[in-house]
Amino acid sequence: MDKTLDVIIIGAGSAGLAALREVHKRSESFLLINDGAYGTTCARVGCMPSKALIEAANAFHRRHSFDAFGIRGAAALSVDVPAVLRRVRALRDDFVAGTLAATDELGERSLAGRARLLDAQTVAVGERRYHARRIVIASGSQPVIPDAWRAFGDRIVTTDTLFELETLPRRMAVVGLGAIGIEIAQALSRLGVEVTGFGANPRLAGLSDEAVDLALRELLDKEFAFHTSASAELSPAADGIEVRSGAVRVVADQVIAAIGRRPNVAGLGLETLGVELDARGMPPVNPNTLQIADLPIFLAGDANGRAALLHEAADEGHIAGINAMATELRCFRRRTPLAIVFADPNVAVVGQRFADLDAAQLVIGQASFKRQGRARTAQHNKGLMRLYADRNSGRLLGGEMCVPAGEHMAHVLALAIERELSVQELLRLPFYHPVLEEGMRGALRDLSAQLPAGSDSDLASCGAYKVEALD
Numbered sequence: 001m002d003k004t005l006d007v008i009i010i011g012a013g014s015a016g017l018a019a020l021r022e023v024h025k026r027s028e029s030f031l032l033i034n035d036g037a038y039g040t041t042c043a044r045v046g047c048m049p050s051k052a053l054i055e056a057a058n059a060f061h062r063r064h065s066f067d068a069f070g071i072r073g074a075a076a077l078s079v080d081v082p083a084v085l086r087r088v089r090a091l092r093d094d095f096v097a098g099t100l101a102a103t104d105e106l107g108e109r110s111l112a113g114r115a116r117l118l119d120a121q122t123v124a125v126g127e128r129r130y131h132a133r134r135i136v137i138a139s140g141s142q143p144v145i146p147d148a149w150r151a152f153g154d155r156i157v158t159t160d161t162l163f164e165l166e167t168l169p170r171r172m173a174v175v176g177l178g179a180i181g182i183e184i185a186q187a188l189s190r191l192g193v194e195v196t197g198f199g200a201n202p203r204l205a206g207l208s209d210e211a212v213d214l215a216l217r218e219l220l221d222k223e224f225a226f227h228t229s230a231s232a233e234l235s236p237a238a239d240g241i242e243v244r245s246g247a248v249r250v251v252a253d254q255v256i257a258a259i260g261r262r263p264n265v266a267g268l269g270l271e272t273l274g275v276e277l278d279a280r281g282m283p284p285v286n287p288n289t290l291q292i293a294d295l296p297i298f299l300a301g302d303a304n305g306r307a308a309l310l311h312e313a314a315d316e317g318h319i320a321g322i323n324a325m326a327t328e329l330r331c332f333r334r335r336t337p338l339a340i341v342f343a344d345p346n347v348a349v350v351g352q353r354f355a356d357l358d359a360a361q362l363v364i365g366q367a368s369f370k371r372q373g374r375a376r377t378a379q380h381n382k383g384l385m386r387l388y389a390d391r392n393s394g395r396l397l398g399g400e401m402c403v404p405a406g407e408h409m410a411h412v413l414a415l416a417i418e419r420e421l422s423v424q425e426l427l428r429l430p431f432y433h434p435v436l437e438e439g440m441r442g443a444l445r446d447l448s449a450q451l452p453a454g455s456d457s458d459l460a461s462c463g464a465y466k467v468e469a470l471d
């Protein structure tokens with residue numbers, strides 16, 4: 001192709017499609033190049049099929065509380081695992097179909113093939129060359145599988161292959177207990193698989209607060225076996241794979257590798273850009289513009305290794321797409337950090353992580369949900385929320401939790417942190433009764449008690465009854 005395009009976008013995932021939307025608003029001169037399956041990681045093998053599996057597992061797990069409700073016959077219920085997996089794939093196909101609409105109508109402006117940079121303005125796909133004023137790289141990430149593990153063939157499963165299984169084996173080991181490992185381990189265990197989890201990290205699910213981690217451990221301990229703080233190694237066994245971690249040895253039929261995701265930058269030609277690459281082969285990227293160094297090229301989404309989350313990928317595609325068409329680059333303020341792991345109860349980290357805060361400047365408020373009134377009515381009463389506020393200003397800084405409906409409360413807290421609200425300002429909001437958010441109010445009141453007293457003509461100081469049914 002001789003003509004110079006306005007923009008080339010590499011990757012038709014969530015970041016690439018967000019970039020495409022912004023570029024297409026401003027120009028007809030672009031090319032979207034995608035290697036491999038279309039439909040985005042999120043819809044095809046990520047967020048959506050994993051949540052479909054989790055919902056099935058949680059629905060079946062609910063039978064354990066039936067007796068307490070006075071509902072009999074739960075022991076007679078069974079799960080049809082192949083049917084569960086068929087539903088996951090059917091939903092997945094529907095979600096994927098929705099994303100395909102974004103590229104279907106592009107005609108020649110969409111190209112299937114593996115893109116390789118020749119310089120900051122030239123891309124090769126096979127023998128063909130394409131030139132553009134700006135390039136957006138949004139090539140995503142892929143599951144890490146150590147080379148030695150590949151020898152185990154299809155006994156090693158990743159989230160790229162899990163949802164394709166027709167059924168589940170009797171025994172599965174889940175190696176890596178971050179977001180993916182915890183979500184999948186709990187779901188598989190709830191569907192009747194004998195799960196053993198292995199995590200090198202001493203904490204689960206990306207938590208950094210030891211107290212919340214401990215609360216989560218106590219809950220998960222009742223569901224499946226797991227071992228942390230040691231790396232897992234695999235070796236062949238007569239009837240499966242032996243997983244070793246410290247003194248623990250477990251044989252599983254299949255092993256799920258959930259040990260992280262690696263940006264798809266190998267073979268992309270980043271070395272042709274003339275900028276220094278770090279030990280992971282990554283170039284310097286400005287998180288507010290997504291520009292690589294001072295080049296006419298942008299790196300967005302999982303591909304930049306910053307935060308492998310859907311809303312961040314969408315934001316980054318948006319920023320990169322706008323800047324790829326701009327005469328002057330714009331700096332974007334990034335959102336308050338928010339990470340949710342869809343375990344039951346939900347794990348969430350919002351705002352600043354506990355580990356990143358200065359303990360001397362901090363007050364910590366906490367609330368256990370073990371006796372929380374509304375949670376008790378639903379047999380969901382478990383978990384712990386810890387919130388962190390600045391000792392001097394009373395401003396909410398962050399929180400970590402494993403609590404029922406944590407996915408929703410974390411959003412409320414993110415809004416408060418984004419708006420720089422203080423604990424007193426949050427306590428001025430209405431809390432309806434009886435709601436799970438009253439549990440969150442407990443943690444806020446705990447914070448408030450450690451901060452300088454506010455005015456007593458202010459409803460923020462309206463205290464607890466200290467009566468479970470009313471708080």
Ligand SMILES: Cc1cc2nc3c(=O)[nH]c(=O)nc-3n(C[C@H](O)[C@H](O)[C@H](O)COP(=O)(O)OP(=O)(O)OC[C@H]3O[C@@H](n4cnc5c(N)ncnc54)[C@H](O)[C@@H]3O)c2cc1C
Pocket residue numbers: 010011012013014015016033034035036037038040041042045046047048050113114115116138139140141159180264268300301302303307308309310311313
């Ligand atoms: C199991 C799982 C569960 C998840 N759950 C959640 C969740 O609940 N919430 C959440 O926020 N996030 C979740 N995520 C993360 C989320 O899915 C990702 O952050 C997001 O999908 C990344 O989008 P992306 O556009 O950066 O990459 P992708 O969607 O992977 O798109 C990249 C595209 O680029 C293509 N490509 C790669 N190299 C080249 C090349 N050289 N040339 C051309 N094309 C190329 C790829 O084939 C792909 O099509 C989950 C991820 C997984 C795996």
Ligand SMILES: NC(=O)c1ccc[n+]([C@@H]2O[C@H](COP(=O)([O-])OP(=O)(O)OC[C@H]3O[C@@H](n4cnc5c(N)ncnc54)[C@H](O)[C@@H]3O)[C@@H](O)[C@H]2O)c1
Pocket residue numbers: 175176177178179180181183198199200201206230231232233258259260261307308309339340341342
């Ligand atoms: N709900 C969500 O938002 C969600 C869900 C799934 C995935 N994701 C995204 O996908 C990304 C990748 O998820 P992930 O869970 O694979 O990665 P992760 O980096 O979150 O966790 C991987 C874990 O594996 C451990 N590990 C590495 N090698 C090991 C070994 N040999 N033995 C035992 N443990 C080992 C690491 O210590 C780490 O804790 C996440 O960072 C997240 O951004 C998000």
